[in-house]
Amino acid sequence: MSIHSKTFKGIKVSAGIAIGKAVVISHTFKDVVLRRINPDEVEAEKNRFISAIRLITEQTDRLLAGMTPKELKKIGPHINVQKMLLSDLRFAEDVLNIISSELVSSEVAVTRSLDRYLKQLSSKEKSSLNARSMDIKSIEFLLLRILSGKIRDVSILSEEFILVTHDITPTELYYYSKQRMIGLITESGGRNSHASIVARSLNIPAVAGIPGITQAINTADKVILDGIGGIVIVHPNQKQIAEYSQKRTSFCLLIESQQVNRQTEFLSRDDIRVSVLANIDFPEEVDIAKSLGADGIGLLRTEFYFIERPRTPSEEEQFKSYDYIAEKFYPKEVTIRTLDVGGEKIPGFISHQKEENPALGVRAIRFCLKNKNLFLSQIKAILRASYRGNVRILIPMISKMEEIIETRRLIEEAKQILTDENKRFDPNIKVGIMLEIPSIIFIMEDVAKHIDFFSLGTNDLIQFIMAADRGNIELFDSASSLSPPIIRVLYTIIEKARSLNKPIYVCGEMAAEEEDIVVLLGMGYRHLSMSPINIPIFMNIIKDIDIKKAEGLVKKIISYENDSDIIREVERFLSEKDNII
Numbered sequence: 313m314s315i316h317s318k319t320f321k322g323i324k325v326s327a328g329i330a331i332g333k334a335v336v337i338s339h340t341f342k343d344v345v346l347r348r349i350n351p352d353e354v355e356a357e358k359n360r361f362i363s364a365i366r367l368i369t370e371q372t373d374r375l376l377a378g379m380t381p382k383e384l385k386k387i388g389p390h391i392n393v394q395k396m397l398l399s400d401l402r403f404a405e406d407v408l409n410i411i412s413s414e415l416v417s418s419e420v421a422v423t424r425s426l427d428r429y430l431k432q433l434s435s436k437e438k439s440s441l442n443a444r445s446m447d448i449k450s451i452e453f454l455l456l457r458i459l460s461g462k463i464r465d466v467s468i469l470s471e472e473f474i475l476v477t478h479d480i481t482p483t484e485l486y487y488y489s490k491q492r493m494i495g496l497i498t499e500s501g502g503r504n505s506h507a508s509i510v511a512r513s514l515n516i517p518a519v520a521g522i523p524g525i526t527q528a529i530n531t532a533d534k535v536i537l538d539g540i541g542g543i544v545i546v547h548p549n550q551k552q553i554a555e556y557s558q559k560r561t562s563f564c565l566l567i568e569s570q571q572v573n574r575q576t577e578f579l580s581r582d583d584i585r586v587s588v589l590a591n592i593d594f595p596e597e598v599d600i601a602k603s604l605g606a607d608g609i610g611l612l613r614t615e616f617y618f619i620e621r622p623r624t625p626s627e628e629e630q631f632k633s634y635d636y637i638a639e640k641f642y643p644k645e646v647t648i649r650t651l652d653v654g655g656e657k658i659p660g661f662i663s664h665q666k667e668e669n670p671a672l673g674v675r676a677i678r679f680c681l682k683n684k685n686l687f688l689s690q691i692k693a694i695l696r697a698s699y700r701g702n703v704r705i706l707i708p709m710i711s712k713m714e715e716i717i718e719t720r721r722l723i724e725e726a727k728q729i730l731t732d733e734n735k736r737f738d739p740n741i742k743v744g745i746m747l748e749i750p751s752i753i754f755i756m757e758d759v760a761k762h763i764d765f766f767s768l769g770t771n772d773l774i775q776f777i778m779a780a781d782r783g784n785i786e787l788f789d790s791a792s793s794l795s796p797p798i799i800r801v802l803y804t805i806i807e808k809a810r811s812l813n814k815p816i817y818v819c820g821e822m823a824a825e826e827e828d829i830v831v832l833l834g835m836g837y838r839h840l841s842m843s844p845i846n847i848p849i850f851m852n853i854i855k856d857i858d859i860k861k862a863e864g865l866v867k868k869i870i871s872y873e874n875d876s877d878i879i880r881e882v883e884r885f886l887s888e889k890d891n892i893i
Contacts, residue, residue, distance in 0.1 A: 324542035327845035328517030330495030608644035610841025630693035676709030698738035770820030834862030
């Protein structure tokens with residue numbers, strides 16, 4: 313009996329393609345069985361928990377000791393987050409107290425302790441979307457797997473495998489990467505979890521966020537993992553295997569070619585140059601962005617300096633990190649976005665009331681202007697890193713003129729403080745804003761008097777215009793980037809930017825999707841910023857695009873009334889050329 317292939321769509325976490333057999337770790341411990349203990353069993357149960365902590369710590373130390381200096385620099389900090397959580401005395405004491413006071417097993421105590429902590433997070437934010445809560449759940453699963461004896465030793469496997477699991481810690485991921493693991497599929501997690509960042513650092517293709525995937529796949533099942541498209545195919549047929557084998561070969565050759573040749577100019581078929589920059593979240597991503605020929609950093613997100621910390625990062629700590637990146641890319645530009653937290657993600661050291669609608673609440677610049685000391689410290693750190701002249705400041709979620717005026721005032725205040733402290737900085741540093749809230753589009757002419765550049769955040773802009781969460785599979789069609797309202801808004805924005813003589817950059821997901829790239833280039837966008845690993849893919853796409861013809865495509869679709877007609881026209885345009893990927 314033939315088995316039909318089945319395709320799943322998830323979150324693109326780490327680019328690349330893997331084809332192989334699955335190894336499934338399916339135990340999620342969603343329902344830990346309540347096991348009570350007798351008073352005379354308390355000490356033994358406490359020792360069992362302490363032994364589990366000690367075992368993980370020893371394993372982690374051995375892994376760190378066996379890393380190369382390069383691995384230690386890239387991956388070590390994320391594994392150390394796990395160590396930090398496990399060595400938190402408050403956590404250990406809480407678990408031990410629960411064991412003795414409630415007379416329950418270590419598994420129950422661990423779950424209750426961490427659930428209590430996660431509830432504290434969720435009172436401030438949507439914890440399921442927060443990287444820290446993902447890390448905490450990963451620690452819980454690791455502890456429970458050890459306590460229950462369900463750790464799977466994959467070192468005995470004689471062939472390469474794709475790991476399928478509910479969640480994974482950075483330590484586990486690093487261990488499995490040394491045991492012939494070629495890909496990772498998880499039910500939970502997201503692009504910004506520590507495990508996801510480690511996967512990218514190790515160049516392991518990964519797809520996350522596929523609920524139920526550990527039940528849909530069995531160990532030894534043949535699987536295709538497409539980390540470029542966020543696709544997983546179970547029981548692929550021969551045609552699919554042949555197709556993705558070719559894609560895998562082409563992708564590897566593409567990466568290798570770009571790293572060897574270090575192409576510094578991205579030219580269309582009709583020799584029009586496009587600036588290609590990198591979006592990064594962590595300093596560890598700088599080397600890969602540079603090796604793939606990025607024209608600079610179009611977006612350095614700074615949330616990771618704040619979210620994972622028990623205290624406010626100092627100005628000096630921030631400065632050293634920003635300065636490291638600015639030096640690495642000098643003389644190319646590095647655009648540093650100020651803190652974009654609030655709503656779904658709040659630093660643990662900030663007290664914040666739960667909001668009914670956090671996506672439209674105290675976020676980004678609103679949050680920063682309510683926490684001016686924290687904001688001023690970050691501005692000073694960015695200014696200090698700008699002394700070479702290649703750093704720019706980017707302000708997110710601007711919705712009205714008053715926010716720009718107040719931000720500019722704080723920047724001038726920071727400059728004066730640094731002058732008084734005799735610290736060097738670029739006095740002419742450029743300041744830009746994110747175009748992601750629709751209101752700002754209507755006052756671009758006024759805003760332009762106070763800024764140096766615009767950066768188009770297509771992800772949030774599309775969500776706000778269409779009132780549709782792009783992460784909601786049920787609303788996927790409602791959040792299309794190729795719908796008439798979005799096409800016309802993007803065209804309006806580029807026309808206004810041109811008339812105002814202000815450069816505009818695109819740094820959302822649209823900058824990395826083939827259909828969107830054609831439309832953006834046809835409209836006149838010439839500065840695109842994307843995940844580093846997508847740069848070679850973009851290079852391969854743009855060399856086949858005739859931008860003059862793409863301009864004709866845009867003139868045609870700008871008057872179309874529905875999504876399907878636009879999509880059909882763009883697909884027809886793309887079918888007239890051959891792409892490697």
